Amino acid sequence: MSTSKQTQDRRSSTDETLLSVHDLRTYYQEGEGDVPVRAVDGVDFEIARGETYGLVGESGCGKSTLGLSLIRALPPQGDIVDGEIRFDGREIGQLPKSEVKDVQWADISMIYQGAQNAFNPVKTVGKQIEEPLRIHDTVPEGEREARVAELLEMVNLQPDVAEQYPHELSGGMKQRAAIAMAIACEPDLLIADEPTTALDVIVQAEVLNMLQRLQDELEFGMLVISHNLAAIMKLSDRIGVMYGGKLVETAPSETLYEAPRHPYTARLLQSLIDPRRPPDQVETIEGTPPDLRDPPSGCRFAERCELATSECTATEPPLEPVGKEHETACFHHDKVSEL
Numbered sequence: 001m002s003t004s005k006q007t008q009d010r011r012s013s014t015d016e017t018l019l020s021v022h023d024l025r026t027y028y029q030e031g032e033g034d035v036p037v038r039a040v041d042g043v044d045f046e047i048a049r050g051e052t053y054g055l056v057g058e059s060g061c062g063k064s065t066l067g068l069s070l071i072r073a074l075p076p077q078g079d080i081v082d083g084e085i086r087f088d089g090r091e092i093g094q095l096p097k098s099e100v101k102d103v104q105w106a107d108i109s110m111i112y113q114g115a116q117n118a119f120n121p122v123k124t125v126g127k128q129i130e131e132p133l134r135i136h137d138t139v140p141e142g143e144r145e146a147r148v149a150e151l152l153e154m155v156n157l158q159p160d161v162a163e164q165y166p167h168e169l170s171g172g173m174k175q176r177a178a179i180a181m182a183i184a185c186e187p188d189l190l191i192a193d194e195p196t197t198a199l200d201v202i203v204q205a206e207v208l209n210m211l212q213r214l215q216d217e218l219e220f221g222m223l224v225i226s227h228n229l230a231a232i233m234k235l236s237d238r239i240g241v242m243y244g245g246k247l248v249e250t251a252p253s254e255t256l257y258e259a260p261r262h263p264y265t266a267r268l269l270q271s272l273i274d275p276r277r278p279p280d281q282v283e284t285i286e287g288t289p290p291d292l293r294d295p296p297s298g299c300r301f302a303e304r305c306e307l308a309t310s311e312c313t314a315t316e317p318p319l320e321p322v323g324k325e326h327e328t329a330c331f332h333h334d335k336v337s338e339l
């Protein structure tokens, strides 16, 4: 929950926008004539240089699709149908495929969801970490092995891991190797999609601490995606809460924790596991997220929300400022503290 001092210094010293996303819409369409899945449906946000932005929300709300859109690595069914992605002042949302390769790894890199299982089983770990260096030719061929050893050291892995095959590594080691690969070309933005899922609790903490340390050293901006608000709150300067393809609240981590102004955020916070509370008293959010092929026309959370009125089902609440760097999309934001 605490904003690191170094990050604060970096933000105030540069205070420069690294990424700015405007009205982004990314849809999936299985076949021609099929109703598209509106996975990302009008999202606006910014990340400053060196800042960590956390993106949180239940499974299926469009978080991974947003990350994949930014790095332009959507599966064939996915398409950016509208909006703008500006990275370092340059529009990259509509870049032709031939130019997208210049951005991936070098400017923006991503630790994909399930990255531990994404390594090629028949190639050594070192050869795979070397791949981005080869694509971008950032390090002469003769020096790549040494650079891989250096990257492994940065993620606390022994240099001989380079000679090993993925199956010889534990889940935590593979996740660290995925991080080494992601930082190989020193990107300005690192997207980490569920970086701790499927890892045990101690390894989860190690991975999060490592990301924070590397960010302090290399000064990249970070978008951390997770369904687990507790996991990313500590790491993030600001958090965006996503629901049904849209951002419904965005605020500095501490503000979001102390004074959420969207009922969905309030419920997410209440559902965090509190070790002092017996498991049968942990709150869960009743109901299911909307079908993104046919989302409701008003507020997408209305049917699960105790504060909802006829206004909420009739009109979509816009994301509007409610405080310093704090925006929410709720007509009843002043009643959220009563929940």
Ligand SMILES: Nc1ncnc2c1ncn2[C@@H]1O[C@H](COP(=O)(O)OP(=O)(O)OP(=O)(O)O)[C@@H](O)[C@H]1O
Pocket: 028, 029, 030, 037, 039, 057, 058, 059, 060, 061, 062, 063, 064, 065, 066, 075, 077, 078, 227, 292
């Ligand atoms: N390749 C695809 N083809 C069709 N629909 C897809 C595809 N990938 C994702 N979707 C749909 O897009 C919506 C958003 O999915 P997305 O994976 O972005 O959500 P998420 O919040 O990252 O959830 P999770 O953490 O479970 O991946 C979901 O309805 C999902 O079923």
